[in-house]
Amino acid sequence: MRIDERIGHHYPELGPQEQKAADTLLDHLGDLAVYNAAELSRLSGVSKATMSRLFRRLGFADFNEVKEHTRTLRASGVPVAAHEEGDLAAHLAYELDNLRRTFEQLDAGQLTAATEALASAGQLLLIGFRNSFPLALHLRQQLLQCRGNVAAAPQPGQSIGEELAGYGAGDVVLLLGFRRRPAAFAAVLEAAAAGGSTTVLIGDPSARRFAAKADIWLECPVDSVSAFDSYASAMSLMSVLANGVLAVRAKAGRDRIREATGLFSALGELEE
Structure with missing residues:
Protein backbone atom coordinates (compact mmCIF):
# COMPACT_ATOMS: atom_id res chain seq x y z
CA MET A 1 0.00 0.00 0.00
CA ARG A 2 1.33 3.45 -0.94
CA ILE A 3 2.24 5.85 1.84
CA ASP A 4 -0.59 8.26 0.95
CA GLU A 5 -3.05 5.36 1.12
CA ARG A 6 -1.63 4.30 4.50
CA ILE A 7 -1.98 7.82 5.82
CA GLY A 8 -5.55 8.06 4.54
CA HIS A 9 -6.39 4.73 6.16
CA HIS A 10 -4.94 5.64 9.58
CA TYR A 11 -5.62 9.40 9.58
CA PRO A 12 -8.91 9.34 11.58
CA GLU A 13 -7.24 7.44 14.42
CA LEU A 14 -4.15 9.65 14.62
CA GLY A 15 -3.77 12.21 17.37
CA PRO A 16 -3.52 15.94 16.52
CA GLN A 17 0.28 15.93 16.59
CA GLU A 18 0.52 12.81 14.45
CA GLN A 19 -1.92 14.35 11.97
CA LYS A 20 0.34 17.41 11.72
CA ALA A 21 3.26 15.11 11.03
CA ALA A 22 1.23 13.15 8.46
CA ASP A 23 0.21 16.36 6.68
CA THR A 24 3.86 17.37 6.45
CA LEU A 25 4.78 13.99 4.96
CA LEU A 26 2.09 14.36 2.30
CA ASP A 27 3.25 17.90 1.48
CA HIS A 28 6.86 16.78 1.03
CA LEU A 29 6.68 13.33 -0.55
CA GLY A 30 8.58 14.58 -3.58
CA ASP A 31 11.55 16.03 -1.71
CA LEU A 32 11.96 13.86 1.39
CA ALA A 33 15.48 13.02 0.26
CA VAL A 34 16.71 16.49 1.25
CA TYR A 35 15.59 16.08 4.88
CA ASN A 36 16.62 13.94 7.81
CA ALA A 37 14.19 12.85 10.51
CA ALA A 38 15.09 15.71 12.86
CA GLU A 39 14.59 18.35 10.15
CA LEU A 40 11.25 16.85 9.19
CA SER A 41 10.18 16.96 12.84
CA ARG A 42 11.06 20.66 13.07
CA LEU A 43 9.29 21.34 9.78
CA SER A 44 6.08 19.76 11.04
CA GLY A 45 6.34 21.27 14.52
CA VAL A 46 6.22 17.93 16.33
CA SER A 47 8.74 15.98 18.37
CA LYS A 48 11.07 13.38 16.89
CA ALA A 49 9.30 10.79 19.03
CA THR A 50 5.95 11.71 17.47
CA MET A 51 7.39 11.49 13.98
CA SER A 52 8.97 8.10 14.72
CA ARG A 53 5.70 6.86 16.18
CA LEU A 54 3.90 7.92 13.01
CA PHE A 55 6.39 5.98 10.86
CA ARG A 56 5.69 2.84 12.88
CA ARG A 57 1.92 3.38 12.72
CA LEU A 58 2.24 3.50 8.94
CA GLY A 59 4.24 0.26 8.84
CA PHE A 60 7.73 1.67 8.31
CA ALA A 61 10.73 0.83 10.47
CA ASP A 62 12.24 4.31 10.23
CA PHE A 63 12.57 7.44 8.09
CA ASN A 64 15.06 5.80 5.72
CA GLU A 65 12.45 3.21 4.84
CA VAL A 66 9.93 5.99 4.17
CA LYS A 67 12.36 7.72 1.80
CA GLU A 68 13.09 4.50 -0.06
CA HIS A 69 9.36 3.88 -0.41
CA THR A 70 8.74 7.31 -1.96
CA ARG A 71 11.69 6.91 -4.34
CA THR A 72 10.18 3.64 -5.54
CA LEU A 73 6.81 5.31 -6.06
CA ARG A 74 8.26 8.08 -8.23
CA ALA A 75 10.35 5.65 -10.24
CA SER A 76 7.18 3.74 -11.12
CA GLY A 77 5.49 6.91 -12.42
CA VAL A 78 3.25 7.69 -9.45
CA PRO A 79 2.83 11.51 -9.21
CA VAL A 80 4.57 12.52 -5.99
CA ALA A 81 4.30 16.19 -5.08
CA ALA A 82 7.60 18.00 -5.48
CA HIS A 83 8.27 21.09 -3.37
CA GLU A 84 10.54 22.68 -5.97
CA GLU A 85 7.81 23.42 -8.48
CA GLY A 86 9.13 26.94 -9.00
CA ASP A 87 12.68 25.87 -9.81
CA LEU A 88 12.60 26.30 -13.59
CA ALA A 89 16.37 25.95 -13.88
CA ALA A 90 16.23 22.48 -12.32
Whole structure:
Protein backbone atom coordinates (compact mmCIF):
# COMPACT_ATOMS: atom_id res chain seq x y z
CA MET A 1 0.00 0.00 0.00
CA ARG A 2 1.33 3.45 -0.94
CA ILE A 3 2.24 5.85 1.84
CA ASP A 4 -0.59 8.26 0.95
CA GLU A 5 -3.05 5.36 1.12
CA ARG A 6 -1.63 4.30 4.50
CA ILE A 7 -1.98 7.82 5.82
CA GLY A 8 -5.55 8.06 4.54
CA HIS A 9 -6.39 4.73 6.16
CA HIS A 10 -4.94 5.64 9.58
CA TYR A 11 -5.62 9.40 9.58
CA PRO A 12 -8.91 9.34 11.58
CA GLU A 13 -7.24 7.44 14.42
CA LEU A 14 -4.15 9.65 14.62
CA GLY A 15 -3.77 12.21 17.37
CA PRO A 16 -3.52 15.94 16.52
CA GLN A 17 0.28 15.93 16.59
CA GLU A 18 0.52 12.81 14.45
CA GLN A 19 -1.92 14.35 11.97
CA LYS A 20 0.34 17.41 11.72
CA ALA A 21 3.26 15.11 11.03
CA ALA A 22 1.23 13.15 8.46
CA ASP A 23 0.21 16.36 6.68
CA THR A 24 3.86 17.37 6.45
CA LEU A 25 4.78 13.99 4.96
CA LEU A 26 2.09 14.36 2.30
CA ASP A 27 3.25 17.90 1.48
CA HIS A 28 6.86 16.78 1.03
CA LEU A 29 6.68 13.33 -0.55
CA GLY A 30 8.58 14.58 -3.58
CA ASP A 31 11.55 16.03 -1.71
CA LEU A 32 11.96 13.86 1.39
CA ALA A 33 15.48 13.02 0.26
CA VAL A 34 16.71 16.49 1.25
CA TYR A 35 15.59 16.08 4.88
CA ASN A 36 16.62 13.94 7.81
CA ALA A 37 14.19 12.85 10.51
CA ALA A 38 15.09 15.71 12.86
CA GLU A 39 14.59 18.35 10.15
CA LEU A 40 11.25 16.85 9.19
CA SER A 41 10.18 16.96 12.84
CA ARG A 42 11.06 20.66 13.07
CA LEU A 43 9.29 21.34 9.78
CA SER A 44 6.08 19.76 11.04
CA GLY A 45 6.34 21.27 14.52
CA VAL A 46 6.22 17.93 16.33
CA SER A 47 8.74 15.98 18.37
CA LYS A 48 11.07 13.38 16.89
CA ALA A 49 9.30 10.79 19.03
CA THR A 50 5.95 11.71 17.47
CA MET A 51 7.39 11.49 13.98
CA SER A 52 8.97 8.10 14.72
CA ARG A 53 5.70 6.86 16.18
CA LEU A 54 3.90 7.92 13.01
CA PHE A 55 6.39 5.98 10.86
CA ARG A 56 5.69 2.84 12.88
CA ARG A 57 1.92 3.38 12.72
CA LEU A 58 2.24 3.50 8.94
CA GLY A 59 4.24 0.26 8.84
CA PHE A 60 7.73 1.67 8.31
CA ALA A 61 10.73 0.83 10.47
CA ASP A 62 12.24 4.31 10.23
CA PHE A 63 12.57 7.44 8.09
CA ASN A 64 15.06 5.80 5.72
CA GLU A 65 12.45 3.21 4.84
CA VAL A 66 9.93 5.99 4.17
CA LYS A 67 12.36 7.72 1.80
CA GLU A 68 13.09 4.50 -0.06
CA HIS A 69 9.36 3.88 -0.41
CA THR A 70 8.74 7.31 -1.96
CA ARG A 71 11.69 6.91 -4.34
CA THR A 72 10.18 3.64 -5.54
CA LEU A 73 6.81 5.31 -6.06
CA ARG A 74 8.26 8.08 -8.23
CA ALA A 75 10.35 5.65 -10.24
CA SER A 76 7.18 3.74 -11.12
CA GLY A 77 5.49 6.91 -12.42
CA VAL A 78 3.25 7.69 -9.45
CA PRO A 79 2.83 11.51 -9.21
CA VAL A 80 4.57 12.52 -5.99
CA ALA A 81 4.30 16.19 -5.08
CA ALA A 82 7.60 18.00 -5.48
CA HIS A 83 8.27 21.09 -3.37
CA GLU A 84 10.54 22.68 -5.97
CA GLU A 85 7.81 23.42 -8.48
CA GLY A 86 9.13 26.94 -9.00
CA ASP A 87 12.68 25.87 -9.81
CA LEU A 88 12.60 26.30 -13.59
CA ALA A 89 16.37 25.95 -13.88
CA ALA A 90 16.23 22.48 -12.32
CA HIS A 91 13.33 21.54 -14.59
CA LEU A 92 15.21 22.71 -17.68
CA ALA A 93 18.34 20.83 -16.64
CA TYR A 94 16.36 17.61 -16.28
CA GLU A 95 14.63 18.09 -19.62
CA LEU A 96 17.96 18.64 -21.36
CA ASP A 97 19.41 15.58 -19.66
CA ASN A 98 16.46 13.46 -20.83
CA LEU A 99 17.00 14.64 -24.39
CA ARG A 100 20.73 13.95 -24.18
CA ARG A 101 20.18 10.47 -22.76
CA THR A 102 17.52 9.66 -25.35
CA PHE A 103 19.69 10.42 -28.34
CA GLU A 104 23.05 9.31 -26.93
CA GLN A 105 21.73 5.84 -26.16
CA LEU A 106 19.59 5.53 -29.28
CA ASP A 107 20.68 2.57 -31.38
CA ALA A 108 21.18 3.87 -34.92
CA GLY A 109 20.36 0.48 -36.42
CA GLN A 110 17.11 0.20 -34.48
CA LEU A 111 16.15 3.77 -35.42
CA THR A 112 16.78 3.07 -39.11
CA ALA A 113 14.81 -0.17 -38.89
CA ALA A 114 11.92 1.67 -37.21
CA THR A 115 11.70 4.45 -39.81
CA GLU A 116 11.93 1.99 -42.71
CA ALA A 117 9.23 -0.20 -41.16
CA LEU A 118 6.92 2.77 -40.57
CA ALA A 119 7.49 4.03 -44.11
CA SER A 120 6.86 0.72 -45.87
CA ALA A 121 4.04 -0.78 -43.78
CA GLY A 122 0.84 -1.64 -45.62
CA GLN A 123 -1.15 -0.63 -42.55
CA LEU A 124 0.24 1.13 -39.52
CA LEU A 125 -1.37 1.00 -36.07
CA LEU A 126 -0.07 3.24 -33.26
CA ILE A 127 -1.14 1.99 -29.82
CA GLY A 128 -0.82 4.24 -26.79
CA PHE A 129 -2.59 3.68 -23.49
CA ARG A 130 -3.16 6.37 -20.86
CA ASN A 131 -0.44 9.08 -21.09
CA SER A 132 1.00 7.41 -24.18
CA PHE A 133 -2.16 8.04 -26.22
CA PRO A 134 -1.41 11.74 -26.94
CA LEU A 135 1.98 10.63 -28.30
CA ALA A 136 0.26 8.15 -30.59
CA LEU A 137 -2.13 10.85 -31.82
CA HIS A 138 0.71 13.29 -32.47
CA LEU A 139 2.80 10.75 -34.37
CA ARG A 140 -0.25 9.78 -36.43
CA GLN A 141 -0.84 13.42 -37.36
CA GLN A 142 2.78 13.78 -38.48
CA LEU A 143 2.85 10.53 -40.43
CA LEU A 144 -0.47 11.16 -42.19
CA GLN A 145 1.15 14.09 -43.95
CA CYS A 146 3.51 11.77 -45.79
CA ARG A 147 1.70 8.39 -45.89
CA GLY A 148 -1.78 6.88 -45.60
CA ASN A 149 -3.30 4.00 -43.62
CA VAL A 150 -2.20 5.21 -40.19
CA ALA A 151 -4.50 4.61 -37.22
CA ALA A 152 -4.22 5.36 -33.50
CA ALA A 153 -5.69 3.12 -30.82
CA PRO A 154 -7.53 2.55 -28.61
CA GLN A 155 -10.23 4.92 -29.80
CA PRO A 156 -12.79 6.07 -27.19
CA GLY A 157 -15.28 3.35 -26.42
CA GLN A 158 -13.38 0.71 -28.38
CA SER A 159 -11.66 -2.43 -27.14
CA ILE A 160 -8.13 -3.07 -28.36
CA GLY A 161 -9.09 -6.41 -29.92
CA GLU A 162 -11.31 -4.86 -32.59
CA GLU A 163 -8.66 -2.21 -33.27
CA LEU A 164 -5.92 -4.83 -33.70
CA ALA A 165 -7.98 -7.23 -35.83
CA GLY A 166 -6.95 -7.28 -39.49
CA TYR A 167 -3.27 -6.44 -38.95
CA GLY A 168 -0.75 -9.04 -40.08
CA ALA A 169 2.20 -9.67 -42.37
CA GLY A 170 3.33 -6.50 -44.11
CA ASP A 171 1.78 -4.29 -41.43
CA VAL A 172 3.40 -2.55 -38.45
CA VAL A 173 2.05 -2.16 -34.93
CA LEU A 174 3.90 0.48 -32.91
CA LEU A 175 3.28 0.38 -29.16
CA LEU A 176 4.11 3.28 -26.87
CA GLY A 177 4.85 1.62 -23.55
CA PHE A 178 5.57 4.39 -21.09
CA ARG A 179 5.20 3.60 -17.42
CA ARG A 180 1.94 3.04 -15.59
CA ARG A 181 0.86 0.77 -18.42
CA PRO A 182 -2.34 -1.29 -18.18
CA ALA A 183 -1.96 -4.84 -16.91
CA ALA A 184 -2.76 -6.27 -20.36
CA PHE A 185 0.09 -4.42 -22.11
CA ALA A 186 2.29 -7.50 -22.57
CA ALA A 187 -0.65 -9.48 -23.94
CA VAL A 188 -1.37 -6.75 -26.52
CA LEU A 189 2.26 -6.77 -27.67
CA GLU A 190 2.25 -10.56 -27.90
CA ALA A 191 -1.03 -10.55 -29.86
CA ALA A 192 0.35 -8.03 -32.36
CA ALA A 193 3.44 -10.17 -32.89
CA ALA A 194 1.41 -13.38 -33.14
CA GLY A 195 -0.70 -11.82 -35.89
CA GLY A 196 2.40 -11.44 -38.05
CA SER A 197 2.83 -7.67 -37.83
CA THR A 198 6.24 -6.12 -37.34
CA THR A 199 6.23 -4.71 -33.80
CA VAL A 200 7.97 -1.52 -32.72
CA LEU A 201 8.12 -0.77 -28.99
CA ILE A 202 8.99 2.66 -27.59
CA GLY A 203 9.09 3.24 -23.85
CA ASP A 204 10.99 4.38 -20.79
CA PRO A 205 13.51 2.04 -19.08
CA SER A 206 10.71 0.29 -17.16
CA ALA A 207 9.54 -1.22 -20.48
CA ARG A 208 12.85 -2.98 -21.14
CA ARG A 209 11.38 -6.24 -19.86
CA PHE A 210 9.08 -6.26 -22.90
CA ALA A 211 11.79 -5.38 -25.42
CA ALA A 212 12.60 -8.99 -26.30
CA LYS A 213 8.98 -9.50 -27.41
CA ALA A 214 9.22 -6.69 -30.00
CA ASP A 215 11.06 -6.63 -33.32
CA ILE A 216 12.37 -3.10 -32.69
CA TRP A 217 12.98 -1.39 -29.32
CA LEU A 218 13.62 2.33 -28.76
CA GLU A 219 14.19 3.67 -25.25
CA CYS A 220 13.23 7.14 -24.06
CA PRO A 221 13.38 8.42 -20.42
CA VAL A 222 10.53 10.49 -19.00
CA ASP A 223 11.97 11.33 -15.57
CA SER A 224 11.25 14.77 -14.15
CA VAL A 225 11.91 16.92 -11.09
CA SER A 226 8.17 17.60 -10.97
CA ALA A 227 5.44 15.33 -9.65
CA PHE A 228 4.58 14.21 -13.17
CA ASP A 229 6.56 12.50 -15.91
CA SER A 230 7.75 14.68 -18.77
CA TYR A 231 7.27 13.57 -22.37
CA ALA A 232 9.41 16.28 -23.99
CA SER A 233 12.08 13.82 -25.11
CA ALA A 234 9.40 11.38 -26.30
CA MET A 235 7.81 14.08 -28.43
CA SER A 236 11.21 14.89 -29.86
CA LEU A 237 11.68 11.24 -30.78
CA MET A 238 8.28 11.25 -32.52
CA SER A 239 9.53 14.15 -34.66
CA VAL A 240 12.71 12.24 -35.54
CA LEU A 241 10.68 9.19 -36.56
CA ALA A 242 8.29 11.20 -38.72
CA ASN A 243 11.15 12.99 -40.43
CA GLY A 244 12.86 9.66 -41.06
CA VAL A 245 9.71 8.24 -42.63
CA LEU A 246 9.42 11.23 -44.95
CA ALA A 247 13.06 10.79 -45.98
CA VAL A 248 12.49 7.11 -46.77
CA ARG A 249 9.30 7.76 -48.74
CA ALA A 250 11.01 10.53 -50.71
CA LYS A 251 8.87 11.45 -53.75
CA ALA A 252 5.79 9.55 -52.55
CA GLY A 253 5.94 11.44 -49.27
CA ARG A 254 6.41 14.80 -50.96
CA ASP A 255 3.53 14.08 -53.34
CA ARG A 256 1.20 13.32 -50.42
CA ILE A 257 2.24 16.53 -48.63
CA ARG A 258 1.53 18.49 -51.82
CA GLU A 259 -1.90 16.84 -52.15
CA ALA A 260 -2.79 17.48 -48.50
CA THR A 261 -1.64 21.10 -48.72
CA GLY A 262 -3.79 21.60 -51.79
CA LEU A 263 -6.81 20.23 -49.95
CA PHE A 264 -6.12 22.50 -46.98
CA SER A 265 -6.38 25.46 -49.36
CA ALA A 266 -9.41 24.13 -51.22
CA LEU A 267 -11.28 23.50 -47.98
CA GLY A 268 -10.11 26.72 -46.32
CA GLU A 269 -8.99 24.73 -43.29
CA LEU A 270 -5.82 26.64 -42.45
CA GLU A 271 -4.96 30.32 -42.25
CA GLU A 272 -2.69 31.60 -44.97
